[in-house]
Amino acid sequence: MSTLRQKWITAPLLKWIKKVLPPISDTERAAMEAGEVWWDAQLLSGKPDWNQLLEMGPPTLTDAEQAFIEGPVEELCKMIDDWQISYEDHDISEEIWEFLKKNRFFGIIIPEEFGGLGFSPTAHAQIVTKISTRSTSVGVTVMVPNSLGPGELLMAHGTDAQKQHYLPRLADGRDIPCFGLTSPEAGSDAASMVDHGVVCYGDYKGEKTLGMRVNWHKRYITLGPVATVLGLAFKLYDPDHILGEEEELGITVALVPTDTEGVTIGQRHLPAMQAFMNGPNWGKDVFIPMEWIIGGQENIGHGWHMLMSALAAGRGISLPSLSTGGAQLAARTTGAYAHIREQFGISIGKFEGVQRRLAEIAGIAYVLDSAHKTTTRALDQGRKPAVVSAIMKAHATNGLRQAINDAMDIHAGKAIIDGPSNYLGNVYRAVPVAITVEGANILTRSLMIFGQGAIRCHPYLLQEMEAATNPDNDAGVKELDALLPKHFLFQLKTLGRAMFHGWTGGLFASSPKGVGDAAKYYRQMNRYSAVLTLVTEISLMSLGGELKRKEMISARLGDVLSELYLMSCTLKRFHDDGSPKEDRPLLEFAMRSGFHNIEVSLIEVFHNFPVRFVGQFMHFLTMPWGHSIRAASDRQARACANLIMEPSDTRDRLTQGVFLGNPGDGIDVVEQAFLKSHETAPIREKMKKAGIRSLSVDAVEQARTKGVINDEESAQIKSTAEAVDKAIQVDHFDSLGEQTAKG
Ligand SMILES: Cc1cc2nc3c(=O)[nH]c(=O)nc-3n(C[C@H](O)[C@H](O)[C@H](O)COP(=O)(O)OP(=O)(O)OC[C@H]3O[C@@H](n4cnc5c(N)ncnc54)[C@H](O)[C@@H]3O)c2cc1C
Numbered sequence: 001m002s003t004l005r006q007k008w009i010t011a012p013l014l015k016w017i018k019k020v021l022p023p024i025s026d027t028e029r030a031a032m033e034a035g036e037v038w039w040d041a042q043l044l045s046g047k048p049d050w051n052q053l054l055e056m057g058p059p060t061l062t063d064a065e066q067a068f069i070e071g072p073v074e075e076l077c078k079m080i081d082d083w084q085i086s087y088e089d090h091d092i093s094e095e096i097w098e099f100l101k102k103n104r105f106f107g108i109i110i111p112e113e114f115g116g117l118g119f120s121p122t123a124h125a126q127i128v129t130k131i132s133t134r135s136t137s138v139g140v141t142v143m144v145p146n147s148l149g150p151g152e153l154l155m156a157h158g159t160d161a162q163k164q165h166y167l168p169r170l171a172d173g174r175d176i177p178c179f180g181l182t183s184p185e186a187g188s189d190a191a192s193m194v195d196h197g198v199v200c201y202g203d204y205k206g207e208k209t210l211g212m213r214v215n216w217h218k219r220y221i222t223l224g225p226v227a228t229v230l231g232l233a234f235k236l237y238d239p240d241h242i243l244g245e246e247e248e249l250g251i252t253v254a255l256v257p258t259d260t261e262g263v264t265i266g267q268r269h270l271p272a273m274q275a276f277m278n279g280p281n282w283g284k285d286v287f288i289p290m291e292w293i294i295g296g297q298e299n300i301g302h303g304w305h306m307l308m309s310a311l312a313a314g315r316g317i318s319l320p321s322l323s324t325g326g327a328q329l330a331a332r333t334t335g336a337y338a339h340i341r342e343q344f345g346i347s348i349g350k351f352e353g354v355q356r357r358l359a360e361i362a363g364i365a366y367v368l369d370s371a372h373k374t375t376t377r378a379l380d381q382g383r384k385p386a387v388v389s390a391i392m393k394a395h396a397t398n399g400l401r402q403a404i405n406d407a408m409d410i411h412a413g414k415a416i417i418d419g420p421s422n423y424l425g426n427v428y429r430a431v432p433v434a435i436t437v438e439g440a441n442i443l444t445r446s447l448m449i450f451g452q453g454a455i456r457c458h459p460y461l462l463q464e465m466e467a468a469t470n471p472d473n474d475a476g477v478k479e480l481d482a483l484l485p486k487h488f489l490f491q492l493k494t495l496g497r498a499m500f501h502g503w504t505g506g507l508f509a510s511s512p513k514g515v516g517d518a519a520k521y522y523r524q525m526n527r528y529s530a531v532l533t534l535v536t537e538i539s540l541m542s543l544g545g546e547l548k549r550k551e552m553i554s555a556r557l558g559d560v561l562s563e564l565y566l567m568s569c570t571l572k573r574f575h576d577d578g579s580p581k582e583d584r585p586l587l588e589f590a591m592r593s594g595f596h597n598i599e600v601s602l603i604e605v606f607h608n609f610p611v612r613f614v615g616q617f618m619h620f621l622t623m624p625w626g627h628s629i630r631a632a633s634d635r636q637a638r639a640c641a642n643l644i645m646e647p648s649d650t651r652d653r654l655t656q657g658v659f660l661g662n663p664g665d666g667i668d669v670v671e672q673a674f675l676k677s678h679e680t681a682p683i684r685e686k687m688k689k690a691g692i693r694s695l696s697v698d699a700v701e702q703a704r705t706k707g708v709i710n711d712e713e714s715a716q717i718k719s720t721a722e723a724v725d726k727a728i729q730v731d732h733f734d735s736l737g738e739q740t741a742k743g
Pocket residue numbers: 178179180181182186187188189219220221222223271278433436437438439440441442443444446447551
């Protein structure tokens with residue numbers, strides 16, 4: 001039977017797979033092999049095991065990590081004046097640099113034995129989040145040495161000698177690192193770089209030494225202008241066969257002290273008015289001994305794999321932290337401002353148009369914070385979930401963009417006029433930086449998330465692809481033949497599950513124990529997990545390798561996977577928090593918005609599927625009744641908006657990453673006005689009942705003389721009026737760059 005099957009089914013199938021399989025380059029393969037799959041694989045199994053996620057528990061901090069966040073991080077935030085950094089000095093002060101070095105901010109992830117802090121990904125993320133709510137420039141400056149900066153590569157791949165030399169110097173800031181991958185020719189397609197080295201002998205410390213002569217031009221390199229050591233990626237060639245037969249040895253990564261002869265460190269770029277250091281650098285015939293390669297000579301050609309492995313975890317920390325901080329800042333300040341700013345005689349936050357936007361901001365902050373927490377928890381456990389971290393990178397930065405745009409619109413002129421009291425404008429300007437770096441978002445969304453997710457998370461596909469690329473055809477047939485029955489059974493189960501849940505609206509899908517009335521959301525999650533799994537299976541079968549080029553389809557399918565991930569994290573966070581009923585509006589808003597997005601994406605896939613009848617067939621199988629979950633209702637939006645316009649534990653929980661400890665700064669002025677306004681709300685109510693709506697000095701005096709309020713109340717309401725007046729002011733300047741009094 002097996003031989004007959006091999007002859008008549010498996011062999012022709014293998015031939016077909018070989019034909020439709022997209023060509024996979026070495027660099028794509030390395031990206032595909034970097035890191036691992038995790039909850040993403042559960043979501044693409046059609047039957048996620050929720051206990052795996054819920055039993056992870058919430059992320060925790062050690063006493064030392066907590067003390068660091070409450071100590072040096074708070075102190076640093078107090079020292080930071082982002083206006084001065086960005087507009088007056090265009091630079092971070094020497095005092096802040098020294099503080100960062102002295103307190104080992106550049107060694108957050110470096111183990112204690114090498115002089116670093118040895119903190120967990122969760123602690124690392126919370127530190128970057130808090131700093132980013134104060135200054136993106138300082139946030140990025142701290143972030144880079146702790147992500148792709150050579151520290152992480154050294155810890156994972158360095159030789160003992162390299163670790164002993166560099167890690168202590170990086171941890172205390174004696175060495176400032178940067179990492180050079182991007183060049184003018186090679187941006188998103190970094191592996192196509194023309195920067196190259198040639199194996200040769202040269203003079204090193206007066207001795208003839210085996211090494212490489214390297215030429216490069218890098219640009220956009222963060223910390224480049226101040227770096228003392230450059231992590232450098234280049235392609236290595238051995239035309240004289242000094243090392244062996246092969247001439248093209250592949251992408252290699254070395255550590256190059258920036259004072260090496262032939263290295264030129266360029267002047268600064270100015271990225272979107274952010275003051276963190278960033279610039280180009282060049283190398284002209286720079287001789288690099290083999291021992292400068294990270295991990296030594298045996299790591300020649302392993303550079304791309306090393307970078308992809310580092311990014312598999314790093315993408316889940318740096319930019320998601322910055323984005324979560326930004327979204328929390330938007331939620332806290334915009335809720336407060338919408339409450340205190342009055343137009344047409346009432347708070348602008350009472351207008352429904354504004355409420356809808358406030359709800360979006362609150363929802364984004366809740367989802368991002370939940371996903372950030374869950375992802376760093378997984379990283380704490382030593383996982384390197386490559387697809388999940390790509391989801392986080394793209395969707396956290398995109399969420400930041402939406403939240404900040406809405407926050408800017410609600411603040412209107414208050415956030416447009418730049419100056420020391422504007423706490424949003426600089427975050428708004430920094431958003432495109434976050435969107436572009438570590439894998440620009442359009443590419444990440446269109447090519448990576450589903451492209452990698454579908455293949456890597458599939459229980460059999462990767463093995464089938466390996467069978468198809470086996471140079472021994474007979475062995476390939478046997479490998480594929482062993483997989484076929486299992487794959488077929490998987491397809492049958494997926495079809496049954498997706499159809500059943502699709503046709504019954506998820507009514508009979510299961511839910512984990514102990515989740516209370518959030519069970520209905522888990523049921524829908526299971527339903528759409530099954531639907532996505534089936535749609536993936538059918539898409540792969542009908543389009544094969546063509547799916548890679550159909551970016552509009554694969555981006556939408558990636559959006560479904562991403563939504564499922566973000567929503568899983570949101571459910572987990574609600575569960576971890578003890579299912580507080582006060583937070584329910586946030587959960588409801590996030591779930592309804594997420595399911596709505598999923599349905600829109602799926603229906604767009606069905607309508608635009610390149611093989612028309614297959615699209616219609618998938619529609620019929622999985623969503624025969626069309627949209628079944630409505631977007632968040634206006635009632636839910638109002639409830640969410642109100643949560644960020646009133647002081648409460650929920651508001652504090654939602655925005656706990658925001659630094660608030662700088663009396664008199666823009667954020668504090670708005671926060672104080674907000675708190676006073678709530679404290680004096682009953683007095684204001686009395687005035688309104690008496691027909692006095694204004695908070696002007698005359699109006700308050702009129703209320704007092706008429707006996708509507710007493711002397712003490714009059715003093716209190718005047719104090720509120722002053723605080724609100726201060727909060728709505730913007731800065732103005734005598735002449736360019738010179739600030740005069742506000743008002
Ligand atoms: C402020 C800043 C700091 C940086 N720091 C560093 C650093 O420290 N080290 C370093 O090496 N690099 C750094 N970079 C470089 C950064 O990683 C690149 O800018 C990024 O990879 C994009 O390259 P590019 O700007 O040349 O855009 P391009 O590659 O020209 O891309 C342009 C657009 O096309 C899209 N695109 C490209 N290919 C595809 C595709 N196949 N499918 C869909 N869309 C696609 C992209 O998403 C993007 O929207 C930094 C960049 C900036 C702006």
